[in-house]
Ligand SMILES: Nc1nc2c(ncn2[C@@H]2O[C@H](COP(=O)(O)OP(=O)(O)OP(=O)(O)O)[C@@H](O)[C@H]2O)c(=O)[nH]1
């Protein structure tokens with residue numbers, strides 16, 4: 001299939017050599033004729049896919065079984081899958097290996113992590129200029145974005161509403177976005193749109209993060225030059241009536257794609273510790289200069305973190321938020337690990353029981 005990569009029917013949907021290799025491997029291992037497809041939305045027990053035409057596909061038994069054991073393996077928005085025709089329907093035979101994934105950690109004790117988006121390249125975090133900005137929230141979104149493996153980019157939206165405060169807002173945002181580029185934009189005046197649009201490289205998959213009303217849909221529509229996503233104002237009008245909340249893969253003029261994931265509005269968990277550390281890279285760099293390798297940044301002599309606080313270079317509130325997010329991420333991970341262990345035990349017990357029953361049948365008693 002390599003000779004077809006250029007001008008591949010799926011190239012407009014983000015098809016690339018990595019996916020091609022994964023697909024070829026899946027196709028080789030199957031006795032069926034498989035086709036590659038990209039998931040646009042996950043529904044209960046089925047998915048919407050592009051082949052490139054829109055189709056609905058059910059999950060093949062092996063894929064469904066895997067998803068029952070570990071919901072994180074179920075095909076989700078942005079996934080590349082191998083499908084086959086079976087009678088009148090399409091079946092997802094395999095979910096291809098993912099690159100960047102946006103994961104919402106299960107919040108309830110026994111709830112599972114949920115993969116909200118797969119194979120993403122960039123996360124556009126929107127924070128409205130007129131409502132803060134809320135730096136703690138930004139740090140949470142950034143931690144999650146870094147954890148995904150995709151590149152976080154911050155958009156300060158509704159810039160014109162900040163008026164004279166804009167420089168102050170930008171400075172505040174930049175003080176907490178170490179390592180991520182910041183774009184100041186307005187969907188209404190067009191400010192900064194050209195620069196941001198220039199980053200929408202062909203075949204790259206983006207997702208939007210930001211609270212409700214942050215201006216995500218408006219920004220996307222302004223970038224697209226047409227309505228590709230309903231804004232809050234329109235949804236208000238239709239409240240009470242049935243509205244579809246299907247996840248979509250929206251092609252943009254520059255050739256990039258946006259995954260519309262309504263669920264992201266409720267994310268407030270920080271991802272894992274690596275994402276948190278990436279978000280607070282400035283503090284980590286300071287910590288490396290502490291005299292003691294295991295410095296807890298308490299009363300230790302030669303603590304570079306405390307020195308930075310004393311000199312007014314590091315805001316104590318940011319330091320406290322770092323501790324807090326680290327604790328949260330650690331706790332989430334340990335809880336996730338405990339759940340995984342419990343599930344494995346259950347699975348072993350089941351297999352063990354099946355094994356014993358099979359042996360009993362064989363023995364005839
Ligand atoms: N003045 C001004 N208002 C804006 C701008 N962008 C969005 N808005 C307004 O802000 C409100 C929310 O915008 P949306 O684009 O719906 O926000 P959203 O983040 O998509 O919201 P959800 O879909 O609920 O997550 C709407 O009333 C928009 O008209 C802007 O650049 N300037």
Ligand SMILES: [Zn+2]
Pocket residue numbers: 287290291295296297298300302303304305306
């Ligand atoms: Zn220290």
